[in-house]
Amino acid sequence: MYAYDKYDHALVNSRVAEFRDQVERRVKGELTEEEFRPLRLMNGLYLQLHAYMLRVAVPYGTLSADQMRTLAHIARKYDKGYGHFTTRQNIQYNWPKLSDTPDILQELADVEMHAIQTSGNCIRNVTTDQFAGATADEIADPRPYAELIRQWSSFHPEFSFLPRKFKIAITGADIDRAAVKWHDIGLVVKKNDAGEVGFEVLVGGGMGRTPVIAKTIRDFLPEKDLLSYLEAILRVYNEQGRRDNKYKARIKILVDALGADEYARQTEEEWQKIKDLPIDFPAEEAARIKAFFAPPPLQVLEDNVPAVDELAKKNFIFGAWLKNNTNQHKVPGHVNVTISLKPHGGIPGDATAEQMELVAALADEYSQGELRISHEQNLILPHVAKKDLPAIWTDLDEAGLGIPNAGLLTDMIACPGLDYCSLANARSIPLAQELGKRFDDFKRLQDIGPLKIKISGCINSCGHHHAGHIGILGVDRKGEENYQLLLGGSGAEDASKAAILGPGFDENGVIDAIEKVVAVYLGERTDGEEFLATYRRVGPDVFKEAVYGTR
Amino acid sequence: MALVNLTGIQAGDFTVLAEDQTPAEGATVAVPLSRLRDEGDDFFKVAGPVGAVLATDTNYTDLAPLMNKLAFVVIDFPAFGDGRGFSLAVRLRKDLGFKGEIRATGPVIPDQALFLLRAGFDTVEVSDAREAAFKAALKRFDTFYQTDYTGQVSLAHARHGKNQERKAS
Numbered sequence: 001m002y003a004y005d006k007y008d009h010a011l012v013n014s015r016v017a018e019f020r021d022q023v024e025r026r027v028k029g030e031l032t033e034e035e036f037r038p039l040r041l042m043n044g045l046y047l048q049l050h051a052y053m054l055r056v057a058v059p060y061g062t063l064s065a066d067q068m069r070t071l072a073h074i075a076r077k078y079d080k081g082y083g084h085f086t087t088r089q090n091i092q093y094n095w096p097k098l099s100d101t102p103d104i105l106q107e108l109a110d111v112e113m114h115a116i117q118t119s120g121n122c123i124r125n126v127t128t129d130q131f132a133g134a135t136a137d138e139i140a141d142p143r144p145y146a147e148l149i150r151q152w153s154s155f156h157p158e159f160s161f162l163p164r165k166f167k168i169a170i171t172g173a174d175i176d177r178a179a180v181k182w183h184d185i186g187l188v189v190k191k192n193d194a195g196e197v198g199f200e201v202l203v204g205g206g207m208g209r210t211p212v213i214a215k216t217i218r219d220f221l222p223e224k225d226l227l228s229y230l231e232a233i234l235r236v237y238n239e240q241g242r243r244d245n246k247y248k249a250r251i252k253i254l255v256d257a258l259g260a261d262e263y264a265r266q267t268e269e270e271w272q273k274i275k276d277l278p279i280d281f282p283a284e285e286a287a288r289i290k291a292f293f294a295p296p297p298l299q300v301l302e303d304n305v306p307a308v309d310e311l312a313k314k315n316f317i318f319g320a321w322l323k324n325n326t327n328q329h330k331v332p333g334h335v336n337v338t339i340s341l342k343p344h345g346g347i348p349g350d351a352t353a354e355q356m357e358l359v360a361a362l363a364d365e366y367s368q369g370e371l372r373i374s375h376e377q378n379l380i381l382p383h384v385a386k387k388d389l390p391a392i393w394t395d396l397d398e399a400g401l402g403i404p405n406a407g408l409l410t411d412m413i414a415c416p417g418l419d420y421c422s423l424a425n426a427r428s429i430p431l432a433q434e435l436g437k438r439f440d441d442f443k444r445l446q447d448i449g450p451l452k453i454k455i456s457g458c459i460n461s462c463g464h465h466h467a468g469h470i471g472i473l474g475v476d477r478k479g480e481e482n483y484q485l486l487l488g489g490s491g492a493e494d495a496s497k498a499a500i501l502g503p504g505f506d507e508n509g510v511i512d513a514i515e516k517v518v519a520v521y522l523g524e525r526t527d528g529e530e531f532l533a534t535y536r537r538v539g540p541d542v543f544k545e546a547v548y549g550t551r
Numbered sequence: 552m553a554l555v556n557l558t559g560i561q562a563g564d565f566t567v568l569a570e571d572q573t574p575a576e577g578a579t580v581a582v583p584l585s586r587l588r589d590e591g592d593d594f595f596k597v598a599g600p601v602g603a604v605l606a607t608d609t610n611y612t613d614l615a616p617l618m619n620k621l622a623f624v625v626i627d628f629p630a631f632g633d634g635r636g637f638s639l640a641v642r643l644r645k646d647l648g649f650k651g652e653i654r655a656t657g658p659v660i661p662d663q664a665l666f667l668l669r670a671g672f673d674t675v676e677v678s679d680a681r682e683a684a685f686k687a688a689l690k691r692f693d694t695f696y697q698t699d700y701t702g703q704v705s706l707a708h709a710r711h712g713k714n715q716e717r718k719a720s
């Protein structure tokens with residue numbers, strides 16, 4: 001993991017001091033709420049329906065057991081004993097007191113964390129694959145680049161007041177677990193024929209009311225040119241992105257207006273002018289940062305562990321967990337464990353302070369003191385020896401964290417919705433809870449197989465409904481909460497936009513509709529065919545008929 | 552109004568010319584770009600040092616023909632969040648090689664002081680009430696992650712004693 005040097009510490013500490021001063025001026029009435037607003041947003045502090053909300057970055061989703069314990073401590077001391085892990089590898093606290101927030105930020109700074117640029121029209125927390133540096137299907141660990149981008153984008157003198165928020169995601173694997181095609185900039189680590197590392201660069205992805213899948217503007221950008229090329233992309237956007245209408249201000253709208261080829265041309269033209277200036281990190285700095293992410297010294301172990309197989313045979317839940325919640329590690333005999341934060345009937349992404357502490361303790365014992373957060377709102381123990389799985393699962397299960405549903409229908413993404421969010425049309429959390437209860441049968445879930453449901457409480461799509469195999473969108477219909485059903489989206493390497501199936505439903509109606517959609521799938525699928533593949537093969541009509549036919 | 556000097560430049564003391572006003576002989580004047588583009592050589596002969604007042608949506612390429620005639624530039628922010636003003640200052644330094652004073656006017660906020668400095672601004676016009684906060688904000692950070700166009704080289708270089716380097720290719 002990256003460790004701050006004296007400069008990183010100084011920067012984060014100065015930022016806390018600055019924010020403390022701003023909060024004091026606000027509390028004394030020297031700053032109006034209007035003047036304070038942009039300042040608090042730059043530090044991740046939102047005003048929600050009932051209270052302030054603090055969004056803390058977990059840069060590229062990697063954190064240490066000690067950092068997790070601090071997150072637990074903050075939840076207990078300053079909040080109501082829990083936190084909410086989000087789709088952007090952040091954690092949100094829903095109930096902090098304004099006057100406490102400088103102390104919270106100081107406690108975070110002490111463990112090398114911050115809330116810098118977690119909101120506002122700037123470059124946000126860079127996100128990546130939750131299995132980065134640990135998964136068998138990886139070309140290179142993307143986290144050193146994410147850290148280089150984190151530093152370069154922090155307090156950028158030119159790009160801190162963009163037309164709109166700006167999100168960069170990077171993956172180093174062929175299987176895209178970071179939804180890079182749905183980001184303002186997506187980076188895919190590649191190797192060229194000479195074996196050199198570089199990036200495929202995509203621009204103009206985004207959700208919100210105009211969902212767009214990013215387009216490739218460069219097939220291979222050498223590693224050493226990363227930052228100057230990003231600077232060129234951002235300069236074109238900062239100068240030409242629309243500022244007259246915030247719904248048309250994202251880079252996706254500009255890329256669409258100019259055309260991806262023209263965007264690429266302008267980027268290239270600007271980049272030629274700056275690429276030889278000392279904008280990019282020197283090789284020594286890349287080496288320094290990569291050293292922090294050196295693979296842990298794991299012993300090669302036997303992939304076959306009879307004790308694990310025996311328990312899987314005896315205990316269906318453990319067997320399902322073994323199948324769904326583990327990912328093959330680079331080093332034989334090891335896996336990466338997904339701890340599902342989606343208990344049936346619970347709030348997707350929420351974890352209590354006690355659960356965070358348990359996970360931190362497990363990380364110390366079994367995963368090199370390291371943890372990850374996924375954009376699907378789960379926690380990950382990387383680098384786990386397979387032989388330790390029964391012990392880990394038993395501990396998790398006792399704390400209500402042994403749910404074997406990673407990647408299955410109930411592993412839903414849901415935004416905070418009307419329970420917290422002032423922009424919401426409808427509630428997301430109660431719907432997710434009801435869905436969990438309706439499908440509370442692990443044999444059935446296992447039979448249905450991989451299926452991603454994503455729920456947003458309004459068109460802003462914080463819950464990624466455009467990228468859901470099944471997406472649910474909360475709308476307002478004459479003052480009533482109403483839910484639209486979308487099918488066929490994907491956030492992975494085969495990214496696609498989900499399409500609305502037909503008229504919306506109330507809460508129970510939408511759950512019934514999902515039952516029908518699942519029934520159609522089970523009837524239509526060929527051997528081993530997953531939901532999305534079946535949908536793509538048979539098209540929406542059969543689903544439409546099953547859901548609306550009898551009306 | 553107070554003037555905060557970010558770089559220690561000799562700050563210009565000028566009047567802004569109204570649309571139809573002719574400059575007094577030898578006077579230091581700031582003129583909206585739209586008008587300046589239409590003025591012939593006579594205008595520049597009569598006036599003393601001339602500066603351009605730029606809206607943030609100005610395309611820097613429109614300034615190229617004026618470069619050897621301008622003593623200073625004023626970038627007028629309509630709102631503090633209009634980040635085009637920062638890129639425009641960068642363009643003036645980087646693409647047009649402008650060495651004169653760049654001033655920010657409009658509702659910029661104290662917390663932007665260092666961003667303005669690093670984007671290439673020399674001076675900022677602020678309300679008297681904000682002068683102290685602006686000056687304090689200038690002292691907040693002394694380390695920077697990015698190379699900019701004012702001579703600051705990134706921390707990534709400084710960490711390795713490469714404060715003067717050009718990129719190795």
Ligand code: HEM
Binds near residue numbers: 053088164246420463
């Ligand atoms: C107080 C609560 C929140 C507010 C007011 C809020 C506001 C918004 C708005 C206005 C947009 C649309 C941006 C645009 O289209 O330009 C958006 C998009 C988004 N938000 Fe939130 N959000 C909130 C909470 C969250 C949470 C909890 C998450 C993570 C779980 C999140 C993740 C996202 C994502 C992933 C997008 C889509 C990005 C895209 O358009 O490409 N937001 N949010």
Ligand code: SF4
Binds near residue numbers: 461
């Ligand atoms: S999708 Fe809408 S309701 Fe949900 S958190 Fe985002 S803004 Fe709020």
